[in-house]
Amino acid sequence: DAGVTQSPTHLIKTRGQQVTLRCSPKSGHDTVSWYQQALGQGPQFIFQYYEEEERQRGNFPDRFSGHQFPNYSSELNVNALLLGDSALYLCASNSRFTGELFFGEGSRLTVL
């Protein structure tokens, strides 16, 4: 049973560029959420998708956007990258009917 998978694992971008990160949820899960984890800090909630719609959003600017596809997979897009966007981006999935929230290994983004 594959868990939450994310791609790419590492990437390097320059300021002003755009990035797309991808996530496939754990089998049987229909809800995906994204988190940003800066070095030495806890994960910060970005947003959550269910039924292809954004249902909850944290305190992140509009440069952060997402999408959920009919197969429940999801993308996180970040536009106009800033140095401060350098972080580990974590995807998590859960079923709407349980609280078990499982995380992927993350995508480490470095902005130069």
Added chain:
Amino acid sequence: GEDVEQSLFLSVREGDSSVINCTYTDSSSTYLYWYKQEPGAGLQLLTYIFSNMDMKQDQRLTVLLNKKDKHLSLRIADTQTGDSAIYFCAEGFDTGGFKTIFGAGTRLFVKA
């Protein structure tokens, strides 16, 4: 607002019990979680408790919830060197959408 606080460091000897503490401010959460993160890895779900429960035991792990004091603890019995990691406490809010608020993490050092 929603805030989760944890002490930053804990050091124990191998074989002893570890107790990691967490306090939170928003009592409307549905779930309370403990996650483990090893260097360079994603978050591993250790256990979680419904906010209407007082205690949950799972093998070496015991979670205690004091709703009056908004205090959550994780006890690890017979701590091993492989338990050295960062432990995150988190609150899960299921209010139409689903979001999770994390603490900054407690780094556990286990001395042989």
